[in-house]
Amino acid sequence: MHIKSNQENLVYLSSTFSKLLKRRFGKGPETCTVIFKGDRYYVYMRNFITPAEEVLIKQEKLELAIHFRSSIINAVTEEYLPEVSKVLGISFDYFFHDWNYDKNTGIFLLDNSQSDHKENIDYSFESNLFALIENVGSSYYKKPESLKIVKFTQNICAVESKEVLLPLERLVYEKGNVELLLHQAYEIKKGYWRNKGQFEGLFNRLIEDMFIMWDYKNNRNYLVFIFNKLYTMK
Known part of the structure; x- marks a missing residue:
């Protein structure tokens, strides 16, 4: 067989x-x-x-x-x-x-909620990435209490952020006002796209795509970068 x-x-x-x-x-x-x-x-x-x-x-x-x-x-x-x-x-x-x-x-x-997988990343790079994510995100949503790189290869980088909702946003979710949250999520993602060049400089990779997936129930999100096969020129 x-x-x-x-x-x-x-x-x-x-x-x-x-x-x-x-x-x-x-x-x-x-x-x-x-x-x-x-x-x-x-x-x-x-x-x-x-x-x-x-x-x-x-x-x-x-x-x-x-x-x-x-x-x-x-x-x-x-x-x-x-x-x-x-x-x-x-x-x-x-x-x-x-x-x-x-x-x-x-x-x-x-x-899988039991997963505690964390990528082994250079501390200096990880710190710079987290600082940039927080800096860009601070204009749009609450500063996360914790960030973790959960996936990092030549093709993709995924970062989990926890405790990202303000009390008002939690209330909006609990009241079922999904349209408002969808609009906000769209604006947040546009903010990250506007700063794509800064992330490309840090990764030394061309970013082909970006996504943010929200878990309102558990107060977290996943920011995902999809890389182009080409490297940037420094």
Whole structure:
């Protein structure tokens, strides 16, 4: 009997996710890249926008497009999660997603709440990165009580920030005013995009994409950088 390698498992899971999206949306992403390490499972997608979403975006109804996609992603996740857990032998407690409609890219994350994985990063670099994240973010949201690099490769860097919500924001979430939070999250991400050059200088990498996934229930977020294959020139 052929025992699948880890890479074969990831290819299978990527294909399965694409097929589920196509079945639910009527259109799957053009590419679907899976990254797995440290009990966190990432899927990066390109060219995902459906004709229905294109209409909503042209009519400047971005929030409706986000609600539409979120509802279907929730249904896809219910079906996909058991398969991922079975193949990888790990249970996942939370899932998050974020979409850049202007770039036609998206990210999906499965998280195990028991994971304490932390990347072994040079202390000086880590301190500079955290300081820059806090400096940029301070204009938009509460200073995090803690930051942790949970994923760092030549392709991706993911940073978890905890205790990021002000009391008023927690109240807004508890009252179910999701539209207000979506608008705020969009503005925060735009702020990070405006400072992309500073992050590229620190990473010495060209940044191809950025995402922020919010876990309002547990008062945290994930800031994810996707790198271009090219390095910057210093």
